[in-house]
Amino acid sequence: xxxxxxxxxxxxxxxxxxxxxxxxxxxxxxxxxxxxxxxxxxxxxxxxxxxxxxxxxxxxxxxxxxxxxxxxxxxxxxxxxxxxxxxxxxxxxxxxxxx
Amino acid sequence: xxxxxxxxxxxxxxxxxxxxxxxxxxxxxxxxxxxxxxxxxxxxxxxxxxxxxxxxxxxxxxxxxxxxxxxxxxxxxxxxxxxxxxxxxxxxxxxxxxxxxxxxxxxxxxxxxxxxxxx
Numbered sequence: 001x002x003x004x005x006x007x008x009x010x011x012x013x014x015x016x017x018x019x020x021x022x023x024x025x026x027x028x029x030x031x032x033x034x035x036x037x038x039x040x041x042x043x044x045x046x047x048x049x050x051x052x053x054x055x056x057x058x059x060x061x062x063x064x065x066x067x068x069x070x071x072x073x074x075x076x077x078x079x080x081x082x083x084x085x086x087x088x089x090x091x092x093x094x095x096x097x098x099x
Numbered sequence: 100x101x102x103x104x105x106x107x108x109x110x111x112x113x114x115x116x117x118x119x120x121x122x123x124x125x126x127x128x129x130x131x132x133x134x135x136x137x138x139x140x141x142x143x144x145x146x147x148x149x150x151x152x153x154x155x156x157x158x159x160x161x162x163x164x165x166x167x168x169x170x171x172x173x174x175x176x177x178x179x180x181x182x183x184x185x186x187x188x189x190x191x192x193x194x195x196x197x198x199x200x201x202x203x204x205x206x207x208x209x210x211x212x213x214x215x216x217x218x
Contacts, residue, residue: 005134012200017134018115054199058106061115062174065104085202 006033007046008061014054020045022064025071027098052096056089064099103166103173107131107146109180111197120167124160131179143182145191148175157194 006023008016024030032041041047049057063080070077082090100121107114114134118127128141135144147157148171157178160169171177180192 013111014197014199015112016115017112019117022115053202055202058113058199061113062104065115065117069102069104089202 005045007044008057009046009048010052010054010057011050012054014057016054016057016061018061018064019068022061022068025064025067025099026060028096029099049093052093053089056086056093059086059090060093060097060099063094067099100167101173103171103175105171105173105175105177107177107179108196109178110195118166120165120172122166123162124164124166124169125162127166128162139181144179145182146177146179147194148177 004020005017006020006029008018008023008029010016020033023033029047032039032047033045035042052060059082066080100119102117102119104115104117107116114131116127116130116134118130124146125141128144128146131146132139132141132144146160148160148169150156150158160177178194178196180194182191
């Protein structure tokens, strides 16, 4: 895996490989990856979320790209679409991930 | 000209790749190969998209094609496969789509009514 990428693993075993910069947009992931100790997450650039399903984690990844893309720009920011079915679990995941 | 993010899926992996609509398929493969790492090269990767006409069939994306002309926009999904014996002309893996688990636990569908009094 490239050095500027981070792998997020969902509860059902799906692996999502995203840019490190986008992963850092989540406070929780940022802390996990840059903690001063030799935690496995920091060493391997991988974080496993045993409580977050793939559907939700995929939406989270898309949001992280959206956040990085539109932070600090004066462009018109399009709405981020969220399906109602995913909304509740997405809310819980977002709260946990601080993003 | 337009920067887009698309998802490249294979088995249980999803790679979020940043690209431009003016990139060629070959350039996209190069970016994907770099993300995959481990010495993978663009030549041993093949990208496919679901065919619009038939269910379950896939169209291979040719190297010189430009993403914009293929109609690949932001948040698109492409499936990728590796060549089985490491050469671009050899055999290719079949495309396997693994769906995400559904949100609701399917086990709750059947409600056991035994023991509950009915009017």
